[in-house]
Amino acid sequence: MRVTSTKSSPNLFNRLAEIIGRYRVLAVLVVLLIFPFVLPYQALAANILIYGLFALGFNLVFGYAGVLSFGHAAFFGIGAYGTGIAIVHFAAPWYLAIPLGVVAAGVTAMIMGALAIRTRGIYFAMVTLALAQCVYYIVYQLDGWSGGEDGLTGVTVRQVDLGLMHFSLFNPTAKYFFILAFVAVAIYVFSRILASPFGAVLEAIRENEDRARACGFDVRLTKWIAFVISGLFCGLAGALYAIHLSVVPIEVLHYHMSGQVVMMALLGGMGTFFGPFIGATVFLLLEDVVTTLTSHWQLVLGLVFMACVLFFPRGIWGSILRWIRP
Amino acid sequence: MTLNLFLLQLFTGVALGSVFVLLAIGLSLIFGLLTVVNFAHGAFYMVGAYVGVFLLGLTGNFWVALILVPFVVGAMGLVVERFLVRPLYGRGIDYPLLLTFGLGLVLVELVRIVFGLEGVPFDVPDALQGAVNIGIGWFPLYRLFLIAVTIALVVGLWLFLEKTSFGLIIRAGARDPEIMRVLGVDISRVWLMVFGIGTGLAGVAGVLSAPMTSVIPDMGTSVLVEAFVVTVVGGMGSLLGAVVAGLMVGIIISMTALFYPELADLAMFILMAAVLLVRPQGLFGRKGLMG
Numbered sequence: 001m002r003v004t005s006t007k008s009s010p011n012l013f014n015r016l017a018e019i020i021g022r023y024r025v026l027a028v029l030v031v032l033l034i035f036p037f038v039l040p041y042q043a044l045a046a047n048i049l050i051y052g053l054f055a056l057g058f059n060l061v062f063g064y065a066g067v068l069s070f071g072h073a074a075f076f077g078i079g080a081y082g083t084g085i086a087i088v089h090f091a092a093p094w095y096l097a098i099p100l101g102v103v104a105a106g107v108t109a110m111i112m113g114a115l116a117i118r119t120r121g122i123y124f125a126m127v128t129l130a131l132a133q134c135v136y137y138i139v140y141q142l143d144g145w146s147g148g149e150d151g152l153t154g155v156t157v158r159q160v161d162l163g164l165m166h167f168s169l170f171n172p173t174a175k176y177f178f179i180l181a182f183v184a185v186a187i188y189v190f191s192r193i194l195a196s197p198f199g200a201v202l203e204a205i206r207e208n209e210d211r212a213r214a215c216g217f218d219v220r221l222t223k224w225i226a227f228v229i230s231g232l233f234c235g236l237a238g239a240l241y242a243i244h245l246s247v248v249p250i251e252v253l254h255y256h257m258s259g260q261v262v263m264m265a266l267l268g269g270m271g272t273f274f275g276p277f278i279g280a281t282v283f284l285l286l287e288d289v290v291t292t293l294t295s296h297w298q299l300v301l302g303l304v305f306m307a308c309v310l311f312f313p314r315g316i317w318g319s320i321l322r323w324i325r326p
Numbered sequence: 327m328t329l330n331l332f333l334l335q336l337f338t339g340v341a342l343g344s345v346f347v348l349l350a351i352g353l354s355l356i357f358g359l360l361t362v363v364n365f366a367h368g369a370f371y372m373v374g375a376y377v378g379v380f381l382l383g384l385t386g387n388f389w390v391a392l393i394l395v396p397f398v399v400g401a402m403g404l405v406v407e408r409f410l411v412r413p414l415y416g417r418g419i420d421y422p423l424l425l426t427f428g429l430g431l432v433l434v435e436l437v438r439i440v441f442g443l444e445g446v447p448f449d450v451p452d453a454l455q456g457a458v459n460i461g462i463g464w465f466p467l468y469r470l471f472l473i474a475v476t477i478a479l480v481v482g483l484w485l486f487l488e489k490t491s492f493g494l495i496i497r498a499g500a501r502d503p504e505i506m507r508v509l510g511v512d513i514s515r516v517w518l519m520v521f522g523i524g525t526g527l528a529g530v531a532g533v534l535s536a537p538m539t540s541v542i543p544d545m546g547t548s549v550l551v552e553a554f555v556v557t558v559v560g561g562m563g564s565l566l567g568a569v570v571a572g573l574m575v576g577i578i579i580s581m582t583a584l585f586y587p588e589l590a591d592l593a594m595f596i597l598m599a600a601v602l603l604v605r606p607q608g609l610f611g612r613k614g615l616m617g
Contacts, residue, residue, distance in 0.1 A: 068420045118606040122363050122419050123562070126554040127602065133551045134595035141588060195523055255547070259427055266424065269328060299435035305428030309421050 005115070009266055013324040015233065024273050025191045029184055031095040031277075035176075042172040043244075044288060048281050049176070050184050050241045055264040055276030057233025062262070063271030065226045066206030071112060073126030073257035074135040075231040077248075079105040084155040084248040085145055094157045098182070098239045102173025105235020106228055108135065113227035117220055129255055151249040155242045168244070169177075178238050186236055193229065194273070202226055206271070265310050269318030278317050333462040335584045336577060337467060341469035343576020344476035345535045350568035351483065352527035352561060353366040358500045358563035359520045362411060368550030369430035370525045374399045374435040374532025375541045376437050379446050388451035399529025400522040407521035412514070430546070438543045448536040472534050479530065487565070496520060500563065528561055555598045561608025571609060 020027045027029040036045040058072050059142050083101030092100065112135075116127040139146045146152055157169050160178060167174040193199055204212040213219045242248050251257065260283070268279025290300050308315070314322055349371060356364050364370075376400050381391035404427065414421040450468045457464040487493035495516055499506050503513045532546075539545060556575050560567030575594045581591040601609060 048574050068423065074503075115602050118602050119558070122357070122361065122423070123558065125420075125423060126363060127598075130551055130554050130558065130595060132600060133548075134592060137591040137595075141591070150462070210389065227331055255551070262424065262427070296439060298431050299439070302428045302431030302433075302435065305431065308424055309425040309428065310410070313417070313421065 004063050017321065018322050021273075025184075027186050028187055028277060029273065032183070038175060039307055039324035040288075044284060045178055046172070046176050046244050048277075048284050049179050050237050050244060051264060051284060052090050052277040052280040053183050053186055053240070053259075054180060054234050055261050055268065055280050056187070057228050057230045057237060058261045059204075059265045059270060059276045060190070060193075060226055060230040060233070061206050062265055064194065064202045064206060065223055065274070066271075067223060067227075067263070068125045069116075069128040069230075070125045070229070070255065070258045070262065071116070071130075071132030071135075072230070072234050072261050073253050073255060074112060074132040075105040075109055075234035076238040076241070076261070077139065077253035078108045078135065079235030080242040080248045081139060081146055081152060081238075082235070082237035084152045084242040087157065087242075088152060089145065094160065094243065097157075098236070098243070101239035101242070102232055102235040105238060106232045109228045109231025109235075113224045113231070115229065129258065132253070132258060133255060136250070136255075139253055140250060146250070147248075148248060151247055151248045152242075153249075155245050155246050157249060175244065179244060182236060182240055186233060190233065191273070197227070198222070259305075263305055263308070265315075266313075267304075267315055269315030269321070272315070272317045272321065275315055275317040278313065282316065330462045332584075334465060335580050335593055337462075337465055338469065339577030339580035340573055341472050341538075341576070342580055343573035344473050345531050345549075346552055346556045346575055347476055347569050347572030348479065348527050348531035348534070349549065350556040350572050351480070352524035352531075353439060353553050353557050353566050354560070354563055354565070355527075356524040357557075359503075360407075360411070360415075360422070360517050361419060362426070362521075365423055365427040365550070366406070366430040366433060367426075367525075367528050367553060368546030368548075369433040370399055370403065370528035370546075371532040371535075371549050372543065373402065373433055373438065374529030375448070375536040375545065376441055376446075376532075377529065378533030379448055379526075379541060380440070382448070388454075392530075392591065395533040396526035396530045399532075400526030403525025404518055404522040406525070407518050411521065412587065414518075428504070428555060430550075434543050434546070441543070443543065445540040445542040448541050450537040450607050468537060472538075475530075475534060479527070481563075549559030552594065555594050558598055558608060559601045561610040564608070564610040565573035567608055 032049065035048065036042045039045045039048075054072075054076055057075075058069070061067050061069050061072075079101040079174045081101075082104030083097045086097035086100045087094070112128060112131045115131060116124055117129050140148055143149070158168060159172075160167055167178075169178060201212065201217050204215070204217065205219055205222060209219055238252065241252070264279035264283050265276055266279065267282055268275030268277065286300075286304070287297060291297050294300070312319070351365065353367050356362055366540060374395050378391045378395050381394055381398075382388060383537065385391065406426075410425055410429065411422050414425060454468045454471050457466050459465075460470070485493075487496060495506070495511055496519075499511070499513055499516050501595065505514075506513045554573065556568065556571045560569075560571030560574065578593045578597055579590055584592040605611075
């Protein structure tokens, strides 16, 4: 009897975690639906959506395939610039501009991935960082298209018409749910990818690359595909970012952006489904609070980063999972 | 376009490449032994420049500053290895990398707090001002000095690694740390020293390039990327690779700046992409450290 009584409380958590795990897409969506009403302002809520999606996409490579990329700013940035340029220079409607940004990011990921995947292990982080910096210089120099140092301004989508529904994106709540619609589809697709045989192969590679190869899986090709898929998700995040802010600053391509997304994934718990969104939320809330107190946000960021690596490598959700299921 | 102008630009490239050589050797040395990619390397370079500024202000003597900087920055490296990097050994190769990335952010912001956002001036010392005629034209004396110091450091390091017993231990430790432990060598002390030497070299590179660039807190960012490109091109863990690739990247940057200025920022990435396609392990591969 005593055995069951001591075990009953972890069991409860266990079952809860299991239920959340089974309906993980639904669980995220429920939280995100009530989000804009609990946060101090809705622009922050929209930011969390966008960065959460960015971190989710990044986590496919880092958390699930076990490859550390320091170049994901390139995909986010190209997604943002692709969408922005389509809107500013070609007056494209949003339903064309967003896919364009996503495809542009995917193509960037194909090229960067093909080069970076040729290297082994730790080289990967260096090569992706260097290639992303290369993308930064290219966009910086094409200032006729990108606006160069000043960034791309005037990425405005005023009105969204969906046949029966139309609403203005100047209304922050409407904009939040507009972005959420994309994020929701992306989360669902992401969840299906993880549940697919492909997702299983990815995790197999992370756990033991040699064994995965010995089992007959094409490790390099799988990693490359994961890299490209990850680029597509990050590109979508960038595209939504451009529409959310109406401008694309050149900083989206800077390597600090890649660092930020690493931090979010690490903070939330890499290789966990909810981790990236939790990480993005905590990161942005922390930034929001700290920047009102001091101008030295980067110092706090660096210290938190180091503390996470040293003492807290599982991240928030990873630690919770561990606590429930030791 | 005269031949002399071309040769002078080539020399400018060698001077620029010297800084990359120093940075890449430090990066490569640390990686070769500790398998740690030091993402704070650019920050240590920046700190080297600022420590130089500080010591120059304190003593008023460039030479004292130049000699002390590597020891100060190297000592910082020792502290970092002992207390921050060491707990992460055996926990996956990505963790030290992430830690040093965070450390880089902290160092840059600390320098901003202490020295401010504005750049600080760092003049070429009197004895090294002006230009000398090197047969093909006038070349800044300071850059010649930079090249000479780099040659001296590289030769010194090579002698240290090849001819001393401590160098032997370092080379052996890069091949097989396990065997070294079995033989009774305290390998963690070797790693500590190597991290110190590597960061010290970054510091020297920083103070040496301070009179040629603007000393600002962000000066390490682009240099880190350049050092990565050099290491990837040359091959991790190869002294020769670091030297050759460093000079190659320096020359390519200065040559494209002369012929196609709009490509100057991109040229080295094109080189890196080409090397990755042909020889992913880098020009000088990796056959044990400094081989």
